[in-house]
Amino acid sequence: MIVRPAAGAAALYSPRVRARHFRCDHLGHTFAGDRGHVMALDDISLDVDVNEFVCIVGPSGCGKSTLLRIVAGLESPTVGRVEFEGEEIGHRVRGGLVVQEHGTFPWLSAVDNVAFGLKLEGVPVPERRARAMEYLERVGLSAFAQHYPHELSVGMRQRVGIGRAMVVNTPLLLMDEPFGALDAQTRRRMQSELLGIWAADRRTVLFVTHDIEEAVLLGDRVIVMSGRPGHILANIPVPCARPRNIRHLGDEARAIVDDVWRLLDAPSGRISP
Numbered sequence: 001m002i003v004r005p006a007a008g009a010a011a012l013y014s015p016r017v018r019a020r021h022f023r024c025d026h027l028g029h030t031f032a033g034d035r036g037h038v039m040a041l042d043d044i045s046l047d048v049d050v051n052e053f054v055c056i057v058g059p060s061g062c063g064k065s066t067l068l069r070i071v072a073g074l075e076s077p078t079v080g081r082v083e084f085e086g087e088e089i090g091h092r093v094r095g096g097l098v099v100q101e102h103g104t105f106p107w108l109s110a111v112d113n114v115a116f117g118l119k120l121e122g123v124p125v126p127e128r129r130a131r132a133m134e135y136l137e138r139v140g141l142s143a144f145a146q147h148y149p150h151e152l153s154v155g156m157r158q159r160v161g162i163g164r165a166m167v168v169n170t171p172l173l174l175m176d177e178p179f180g181a182l183d184a185q186t187r188r189r190m191q192s193e194l195l196g197i198w199a200a201d202r203r204t205v206l207f208v209t210h211d212i213e214e215a216v217l218l219g220d221r222v223i224v225m226s227g228r229p230g231h232i233l234a235n236i237p238v239p240c241a242r243p244r245n246i247r248h249l250g251d252e253a254r255a256i257v258d259d260v261w262r263l264l265d266a267p268s269g270r271i272s273p
Helices: 009-013 064-072 110-114 116-120 125-138 154-167 184-201 212-218 251-265
Strands: 020-033 036-049 053-057 079-084 096-099 172-176 204-208 221-225 232-237
Touching (some): 036 064, 053 212, 064 204, 110 125, 110 154, 154 184, 204 212, 212 251
Parallel strands (some): 053 204, 053 221, 096 172, 172 204
Antiparallel strands (some): 221 232
């Protein structure tokens, strides 16, 4: 059931060969502070293919968010590099980023929040509002286009964040525990909505979560990371047919969930002192 990290491991999860979107090549990252140095990531190598939905799980403090920020171009690794289609990422921001804190601008309406990235790109007002409305429709918020964040629920604000990340037409979506602050019912609904949007859009997604069932529900693969310093314990394919339903995960999916728990419960999955 478990595929251990190895050269070419990304090709093992699927019966068909896909084009590679980006590669993390022997990444390591160390934070320097007043109390010394802390190694967050150690020798991370990972290939992610175009249109693939990859989930990352691991204990708190293992470097999942740091890895996401490095892929996004918001952090530079201490060692190693990220290559997109054979080119090093450098210092450019790559991909739409959605984080646990929805981060809406309180002085902007929902439609203007979604259109904000387009404004920074210099897209004319009529075009950016039309595109923002299209994505508000896709996340089920077109009726709330003129509402301000304080007039929206937490789940609605998170959908605004997803719309803003997707409207700029970046081929990569980076999601750092986007549903972590939601109640169980809203979280389940948002998972279903995200899968629906992804099925229609088929962008590449790198999704960080603490929820193992969520990772198996959403992902084509689940990357399991160790405790600090984070390295990849396993690269697990999720061959379950789509569409998926959290209430009706089959035996195969349940077995994957159990495999991940066993890895994380093992001593090597724990944060070192």
